[in-house]
Amino acid sequence: MLKKPCFNLTKHKLEYESVKEFSSSILEVPLSEKSILFFDVSRETEIKPDEPLSVKPNNLLKTGEKFLPFKDKPSKYITSGVTGKISSINKFQSDYGKKYISITVNKEKEEIVCDKFSKKSKEPSLANASEFLQCIPGGISENILSNTEEIKTLFVCGTDNDLFSVANQYIVSSKIEALKKGIEILKNITGINNIILVVNKYLEQTALNAEIKTEVINSEYPSSLPKLIVKELLNIELPPDKSFIDIGVDFISAEAVAAIAQAYNTGKVPVDKLITFVKKDGSKLLAKARIGTPIKNLCAACDTAIDNNDRLIIGGPMTGSAIYTDDYPILNKTDAVIVQAADNISLTSDYPCINCGTCVAACPARLSVNMIVRYLEAGLYEVADDEYDLSACIECGLCSYVCISKIPIFQYIKLGKYELAKIKAKAAEEVDD
Ligand code: SF4
Numbered sequence: 001m002l003k004k005p006c007f008n009l010t011k012h013k014l015e016y017e018s019v020k021e022f023s024s025s026i027l028e029v030p031l032s033e034k035s036i037l038f039f040d041v042s043r044e045t046e047i048k049p050d051e052p053l054s055v056k057p058n059n060l061l062k063t064g065e066k067f068l069p070f071k072d073k074p075s076k077y078i079t080s081g082v083t084g085k086i087s088s089i090n091k092f093q094s095d096y097g098k099k100y101i102s103i104t105v106n107k108e109k110e111e112i113v114c115d116k117f118s119k120k121s122k123e124p125s126l127a128n129a130s131e132f133l134q135c136i137p138g139g140i141s142e143n144i145l146s147n148t149e150e151i152k153t154l155f156v157c158g159t160d161n162d163l164f165s166v167a168n169q170y171i172v173s174s175k176i177e178a179l180k181k182g183i184e185i186l187k188n189i190t191g192i193n194n195i196i197l198v199v200n201k202y203l204e205q206t207a208l209n210a211e212i213k214t215e216v217i218n219s220e221y222p223s224s225l226p227k228l229i230v231k232e233l234l235n236i237e238l239p240p241d242k243s244f245i246d247i248g249v250d251f252i253s254a255e256a257v258a259a260i261a262q263a264y265n266t267g268k269v270p271v272d273k274l275i276t277f278v279k280k281d282g283s284k285l286l287a288k289a290r291i292g293t294p295i296k297n298l299c300a301a302c303d304t305a306i307d308n309n310d311r312l313i314i315g316g317p318m319t320g321s322a323i324y325t326d327d328y329p330i331l332n333k334t335d336a337v338i339v340q341a342a343d344n345i346s347l348t349s350d351y352p353c354i355n356c357g358t359c360v361a362a363c364p365a366r367l368s369v370n371m372i373v374r375y376l377e378a379g380l381y382e383v384a385d386d387e388y389d390l391s392a393c394i395e396c397g398l399c400s401y402v403c404i405s406k407i408p409i410f411q412y413i414k415l416g417k418y419e420l421a422k423i424k425a426k427a428a429e430e431v432d433d
């Protein structure tokens with residue numbers, strides 16, 4: 001868990017990184033000998049702890065092949081990024097109650113690309129997208145693949161969620177035709193007519209030249225977070241007890257839309273993820289790696305050694321999470337990896353809140369963060385929600401970033417929301433009983 005935003009950022013007005021600042025060449029990370037696939041079972045309440053798996057060590061997987069960890073649940077699958085044999089399968093629990101199955105695959109010498117999608121790709125449909133493209137780079141929501149009638153507006157994010165990440169901006173600036181093609185395919189297979197590309201100002205002309213329906217949002221953090229996009233472009237403030245689908249809205253990244261175009265164009269399931277890599281000196285580059293590549297291989301390809309007490313962060317500096325091992329893999333939604341040298345890590349303190357109000361002034365959700373943090377520190381999650389609207393937090397991390405007392409407010413908030421969800425689930429169960 002990241003205890004504090006990193007790199008001692010000094011401005012309070014934070015601009016998103018622009019892809020213009022990056023070299024136009026992308027570093028290709030070589031295939032690793034081992035690849036690690038994660039299957040998220042956090043929301044699979046019906047999966048019992050001792051439920052048998054349908055894959056075993058020594059099973060051979062082809063590149064782009066999908067496989068079902070549980071044979072009785074054919075709607076959920078993982079896609080292999082390499083050709084190799086399964087060497088081990090482990091179950092583990094991550095932070096905030098997330099549960100995963102981790103499958104390690106040893107690369108074979110010869111790469112064989114799975115051809116099961118190839119024939120079906122000639123006729124794009126929601127059925128074959130759902131059958132093969134659940135795990136594409138950038139990710140695609142279950143609603144887009146199954147609940148399309150309820151989606152009236154689909155935002156394609158050509159912006160990036162956290163500071164430093166530029167994968168989606170790169171797609172708009174360098175792969176605009178693939179993006180356009182992907183939007184056309186999405187329109188045809190889902191029936192969603194109102195698909196809008198969201199970009200920062202400097203990419204507006206690129207999008208308009210390609211005749212893509214486009215909206216511009218400002219480039220100041222955190223304006224590209226989904227709730228703020230809805231507020232700025234649709235003038236809707238999403239209440240905490242409503243989801244985007246309740247107001248007929250969903251989101252997909254520009255990277256995922258370009259991957260859909262690539263899939264139907266080549267007949268192969270895309271398995272390469274774009275990642276912004278931030279070195280210890282703060283320099284940044286854009287890399288491409290197979291999904292499942294261990295972070296240590298990405299670091300090695302980027303000439304970055306991991307020394308004792310250095311910190312590895314998955315995601316951006318505002319909302320990312322520190323990881324404890326460089327064996328952790330690149331997932332289909334891993335947008336950035338940050339390496340911080342041990343002597344450049346900004347630590348939290350034991351200082352109490354001095355009620356300066358800086359976090360309140362910074363909060364885009366206009367919450368009384370100074371009060372929320374008091375109740376969260378005391379473990380009073382329901383009070384923090386009932387009286388101070390904890391659930392309305394949009395998880396931007398600005399409060400932690402500005403806090404003079406260096407209180408890890410954002411981490412308290414994430415923990416508070418997790419505990420609150422458990423309390424509510426337990427209460428709902430008791431009502432059902
Ligand atoms: S993370 Fe902090 S600043 Fe951001 S919305 Fe939540 S309480 Fe407000």
Ligand code: SF4
Pocket residue numbers: 352353354355356357358359360369370373402403404405406407409
């Ligand atoms: S910024 Fe930190 S010290 Fe100031 S009111 Fe907020 S929690 Fe308290």
